[in-house]
Amino acid sequence: MxxxxxxxxxxxxxxxxxxxxxxxxxxxxxxxxxxxxxxxxxxxxxxxxxxxxxxxxxxxxxxxxxxxxxxxxxxxxxxxxxxxxxxxxxxxxxxxxxxxxxxxxxxxxxxxxxxxxxxxFERELISERTKAGLASARARGRRGGRPYKMTPAKVRLAAASMGQPGTKIGELCKELGVTRQTLYRHVSPTGELRPDGQKVVGIGT
Missing domain, CATH: 3.40.50.1390 (Resolvase, N-terminal catalytic domain)
Incomplete structure (x- = not known):
């Protein structure tokens, strides 16, 4: 047919x-x-x-x-x-x-x-360019991948807010522009910084 x-x-x-x-x-x-x-x-x-x-x-x-x-x-x-x-x-x-x-x-x-x-051939060229770009970025001290959605200021605000009993997680996430998963990956429910949050604010680096 x-x-x-x-x-x-x-x-x-x-x-x-x-x-x-x-x-x-x-x-x-x-x-x-x-x-x-x-x-x-x-x-x-x-x-x-x-x-x-x-x-x-x-x-x-x-x-x-x-x-x-x-x-x-x-x-x-x-x-x-x-x-x-x-x-x-x-x-x-x-x-x-x-x-x-x-x-x-x-x-x-x-x-x-x-x-x-x-x-x-086109796929191989794109792959080679990507690898070369990442190697060049690493040589300049940069790492590939998506940037953090959480900034130091956002992490500090989240830590201060999470420690308050009246904080509504949904509203806090909306204000910060992040998901609940991202928020809890950086800050605990009691406001303590988790490893990812410490990394963003520069603690231990």
Whole structure:
């Protein structure tokens, strides 16, 4: 079975899928097997794409007008096609830069293999840059990871407040902009500093 997917970036009526629909129908897709999203290509939440991918079965072929209608980026595209391939589903791109991709043919599989290699190369480059950045930061005395949500001032305020019988934990967390878990990780219910809290205010370092 042939199943088609269409997408335009705007839902305000300024863009339509008429051209894509016509090309997909001409390629043999039944009108009842067309899925359409009106969302940016960078947007993760594309419900009709999700429905389309779920509807595909072994020996089906997914047909798109252009490659950029399908994936958010190269890695997303590669992941989609790998999943389709594992399920025995083909992909056929009708026009544009990806028109040579038809994973139901040997030459199309070769072209997609090049795409997959480029995506892997991109992942390795990002990994190398991240490692180099962390090494450089450590050399300057900085550590990677997310910064503390608790500042020294917040820890001291929390310690003073937690020691008061009338303190409402929910209101204190809201004022500090932290969760209960974060609060209790730094300060005990009686207002004593825990190891994380001591670290923030510089005690013992």
């Amino acid at each position: 042939l199943i088609g997917y269409m997408r335009v970036s705007k839902a305000d009526g300024s863009q339509t899928t008429d051209l894509q629909r016509g090309e997909l129908l001409a390629a043999g897709v039944d009108p009842t097997q067309l899925y359409e999203d009106k969302a940016s290509g960078k947007q993760e939440d594309r419900p009709q794409l999700a429905n389309c991918l779920k509807a595909l079965r072994s020996d089906d072929t997914l047909i798109v007008w252009k490659l950029d209608r399908l994936g958010r980026d190269l890695r997303h595209l590669v992941n989609i096609v790998h999943d389709l391939t594992d399920r025995g589903v083909g992909l056929n791109v009708l026009t544009g830069q990806g028109a040579a991709i038809d994973t139901t043919t040997a030459s199309g599989k070769l072209v997609f293999g090049i795409f997959a290699a480029l995506a892997e």
